[in-house]
Amino acid sequence: MRIVLNSLERSFVDPAGSSRRVISGISADIAAGALVAVTGPSGAGKTTFFNLLSGLLLPDSGTITAGKVDLTKLTERERDRWRAKEVGYIFQTFNLLGDLSIIDNVVLPHILIGNGAKGELEKRAIESLTALGIGDHQHKYPHQLSVGQRQRVAVARALLASPRLIIADEPTANLDDASARIVADTILALRGRSTILLASHDGRFSAVKPDHTIALGGEASHA
Amino acid sequence: MRKMNAFFTLVFASLKGRFFATTVSVFAVAVALAVVAVTGIVSFAIAKQAFESGRKYPLIVAAEGASETQIILSTIFHIDKPRGKIPFETYETLKKDPRVTAAFPIAAADSLGVFPIIGTNGDFLKDLGATYRGDIALADSHDAVLGATVARQLLMNIGAEFTGTHGMGGSADEAHEHGGHIYVVKGILDPTGGPEDAAVYTSYKAVWAIHSVHEVHAVQHADEHGEDHHDHDRYHLSDGMLTAVLARTGNPVQVFELQQEYSRPGLTAVNTAGAVRSFQKYFNTAGLVATFFAGLTLLIAAALILAITLMALDARRRELALLRILGIGRGTIALLIMLETLIVTVAGVVIGFLLGHGVPTLFAADISRLVGASIEPWHIGANEPAALIGALLLGQLVALIAMLRAYRMNLVEESAKN
Ligand SMILES: Nc1ncnc2c1ncn2[C@@H]1O[C@H](COP(=O)(O)OP(=O)(O)O)[C@@H](O)[C@H]1O
Numbered sequence A: 001m002r003i004v005l006n007s008l009e010r011s012f013v014d015p016a017g018s019s020r021r022v023i024s025g026i027s028a029d030i031a032a033g034a035l036v037a038v039t040g041p042s043g044a045g046k047t048t049f050f051n052l053l054s055g056l057l058l059p060d061s062g063t064i065t066a067g068k069v070d071l072t073k074l075t076e077r078e079r080d081r082w083r084a085k086e087v088g089y090i091f092q093t094f095n096l097l098g099d100l101s102i103i104d105n106v107v108l109p110h111i112l113i114g115n116g117a118k119g120e121l122e123k124r125a126i127e128s129l130t131a132l133g134i135g136d137h138q139h140k141y142p143h144q145l146s147v148g149q150r151q152r153v154a155v156a157r158a159l160l161a162s163p164r165l166i167i168a169d170e171p172t173a174n175l176d177d178a179s180a181r182i183v184a185d186t187i188l189a190l191r192g193r194s195t196i197l198l199a200s201h202d203g204r205f206s207a208v209k210p211d212h213t214i215a216l217g218g219e220a221s222h223a
Numbered sequence B: 001m002r003k004m005n006a007f008f009t010l011v012f013a014s015l016k017g018r019f020f021a022t023t024v025s026v027f028a029v030a031v032a033l034a035v036v037a038v039t040g041i042v043s044f045a046i047a048k049q050a051f052e053s054g055r056k057y058p059l060i061v062a063a064e065g066a067s068e069t070q071i072i073l074s075t076i077f078h079i080d081k082p083r084g085k086i087p088f089e090t091y092e093t094l095k096k097d098p099r100v101t102a103a104f105p106i107a108a109a110d111s112l113g114v115f116p117i118i119g120t121n122g123d124f125l126k127d128l129g130a131t132y133r134g135d136i137a138l139a140d141s142h143d144a145v146l147g148a149t150v151a152r153q154l155l156m157n158i159g160a161e162f163t164g165t166h167g168m169g170g171s172a173d174e175a176h177e178h179g180g181h182i183y184v185v186k187g188i189l190d191p192t193g194g195p196e197d198a199a200v201y202t203s204y205k206a207v208w209a210i211h212s213v214h215e216v217h218a219v220q221h222a223d224e225h226g227e228d229h230h231d232h233d234r235y236h237l238s239d240g241m242l243t244a245v246l247a248r249t250g251n252p253v254q255v256f257e258l259q260q261e262y263s264r265p266g267l268t269a270v271n272t273a274g275a276v277r278s279f280q281k282y283f284n285t286a287g288l289v290a291t292f293f294a295g296l297t298l299l300i301a302a303a304l305i306l307a308i309t310l311m312a313l314d315a316r317r318r319e320l321a322l323l324r325i326l327g328i329g330r331g332t333i334a335l336l337i338m339l340e341t342l343i344v345t346v347a348g349v350v351i352g353f354l355l356g357h358g359v360p361t362l363f364a365a366d367i368s369r370l371v372g373a374s375i376e377p378w379h380i381g382a383n384e385p386a387a388l389i390g391a392l393l394l395g396q397l398v399a400l401i402a403m404l405r406a407y408r409m410n411l412v413e414e415s416a417k418n
């Protein structure tokens, strides 16, 4: 999916009451299937940038054209639907639902958002979990898995509906080596098929040359 | 439909995940409603029994000093100790009175385990109109007739022998064994649904026989220990004494006349129907008070559920934010929260109903004995429908508050802050 960003701006009002511009004048034209490295120190606005691109937040100004739609023109419900269909979001804190089994964690959200039939989704989920090396754990609960195994579950969930946009926000931070490698390889293998936005300090990714780099943080200013 | 299944899986997983909070919430509602149900069942049973007694024995003559309620409780329901005694002639003169169509002697003082032993005569038993096995004439002072519950619970049949303990419902410690007088079961009544199911009947003469022997012991006993013998003697029947006489007249005016005539020193004459009416008022008030407290409990339960839900909502911000990131809409999440809360209250209402009627079903015999009237465990009391509907409405209200709160939560900003 091609993504065109036009002069994105986003500020936050901090608790003290002063406004802080986190995203400032970002423009880019990202080809479908490209691998984009989003760089910048902590607090630079990488997560904010991803939230804008997934339709979770709206920019103060500027446009985000993803495929044929301008996200900034959609209602919240439409953005929710768009994100459910098009985006696979992997984040640093492995957010699984503690009350659901592993297989339900992967499949249930997709059933709820209408991404397919249960049987078909479950079949694909088991394949995916197996490929990620945790096929045996499908009936366990998140607390029974290691941190690395849980992140692999989150990856399986994010990729289940073959999203055209993959957002990976520090996906391998704090993971054991084996899990980090599997997660990195799985994401990178989708290059060319899905557009990938990646923020990571992990050396495993720096070995690969991205198609684009979006550097954040330098131009952040107080308004 | 697939979505519905997934939705409910999520709802139940979350309720199960908070098992303790869920259980406490459900039972808070259930207990409040069960109290209303049981109150309704018991007061209905007592009211019905009291009403029937008023028709059957419109006049009761007992000793002076007891209230009308106490007299009805002890002579009809057998759930209060008889206070004082009256001479046997009271029975004889009432029986001879042309205005009286039927009169029965009652001499109660003993018990067989938890069941009261009522000294009376065969006429009284025949007048109950119950079907029975064996012989219920109480011709001999050793003859006994058992109510259906007594026979069933004590596994006694015709021919069985027993001795009574002194003082009604007394524990083994405080009860003196009347080792001397042995009763033989001659007849067993079929279940009637009335207080007679849980009573043992003997001849009033047997009660006299025992107590004339016992009084001698009691005097000696008191002398040795220097206690006040008089108070101890209160429930003792000496020869020729009764605790009450039940009477029926040709018409209500005669009840009134007889009540006037027999209200004299040493006696209390009770117009049963009149007493029952004030009795019922008392029970209606008691029922209302019980319902009020149950309502209060329900309100506290609702507040508890609201607090638990809102706290859980806060604790679950991250999980809910995750659902939003996955593309699940604000409305769906709000619906999820509402359903969780609603299920808790509906479960509480259902369990409360089953508990409030199921427990009385299981312990129907014991409760009936305790209140002296046969209960109908599935009777829906006057206040129960309102309590059930009130609980559901309250639950819905709490669910809506939780839903609104969930809908308004700014989960995305929250998740963006890390
Ligand atoms: N919802 C929000 N409200 C206020 N400030 C926010 C919010 N989200 C992010 N910020 C602020 O914006 C800045 C950038 O945050 P973030 O995008 O998380 O950076 P990064 O992911 O690069 O570490 C931080 O200073 C952060 O505190």
Ligand SMILES: [Mg+2]
Pocket (backbone or CB within 6 Å): A046, A047, A048, A169, B418
């Ligand atoms: Mg971040």
